[in-house]
Amino acid sequence: MFVLVNLKTYPCDPIEVAEAVRDVDERTDARLGVAPQAAHLERVAETGVETWAQHVDPIEHGSNTGHTLAESVADAGAAGTLINHSEQRLKLADIDGSVRAADRAGLETVVCANNPAQIGAAAALGPDAVAVEPPELIGTGTPVSQADPDVVEDAVDAAASVDSDVSVLCGAGISTGDDVVAAADLGAEGVLLASGVAKADDPTAALEDLVEPL
Numbered sequence: 001m002f003v004l005v006n007l008k009t010y011p012c013d014p015i016e017v018a019e020a021v022r023d024v025d026e027r028t029d030a031r032l033g034v035a036p037q038a039a040h041l042e043r044v045a046e047t048g049v050e051t052w053a054q055h056v057d058p059i060e061h062g063s064n065t066g067h068t069l070a071e072s073v074a075d076a077g078a079a080g081t082l083i084n085h086s087e088q089r090l091k092l093a094d095i096d097g098s099v100r101a102a103d104r105a106g107l108e109t110v111v112c113a114n115n116p117a118q119i120g121a122a123a124a125l126g127p128d129a130v131a132v133e134p135p136e137l138i139g140t141g142t143p144v145s146q147a148d149p150d151v152v153e154d155a156v157d158a159a160a161s162v163d164s165d166v167s168v169l170c171g172a173g174i175s176t177g178d179d180v181v182a183a184a185d186l187g188a189e190g191v192l193l194a195s196g197v198a199k200a201d202d203p204t205a206a207l208e209d210l211v212e213p214l
């Protein structure tokens with residue numbers, strides 16, 4: 001299972017969380033990564049943790065003030081990037097452009113989507129993975145894998161019917177090892193989570209609980 005921790009713009013210490021993710025990753029068979037804010041990518045990557053960007057724009061080098069260039073993210077040490085997160089929605093053409101930009105820069109891609117229909121559309125753009133996250137469950141602590149298991153199973157089916165090489169993650173409200181196991185049982189190959197770790201008093205303990213059953 002891939003456990004990807006999105007730090008959003010939470011006021012946590014990105015280095016403290018990155019080091020916790022790195023250390024727990026070394027003690028488990030699960031694959032762990034962290035997605036800090038763009039300005040923290042380089043310092044986070046220097047810890048040795050698998051580092052992900054939260055977003056890249058569908059652009060190339062040139063006149064694009066204020067945008068995030070995939071090559072800069074890769075230069076900063078990122079291995080991959082989220083695209084079209086629920087809090088950074090893009091038009092379909094721009095999702096496609098961001099996937100192409102990430103591919104060009106050698107970044108792994110996870111395209112997020114709200115529901116199975118969107119997952120099918122996202123999978124058709126050829127990312128490495130898609131992540132289904134019902135927006136109404138994000139940040140609630142109510143796990144999608146328990147509150148809405150059908151959405152996870154349907155997302156797995158939707159992605160497989162388009163491209164069997166695209167893996168499926170699920171997210172929203174995931175915070176315990178039981179939630180991760182439930183996600184795996186529904187066919188997800190990973191989870192995308194944020195508040196359960198980024199807002200935890202003890203990120204290491206929260207991560208250990210997440211991977212304990214794996």
Ligand code: G3P
Pocket residue numbers: 006085086133137138139140141171172173174192193194195196
């Ligand atoms: O990117 C992960 C996210 O949107 C889910 O957030 O706080 O429900 O784990 P959370």
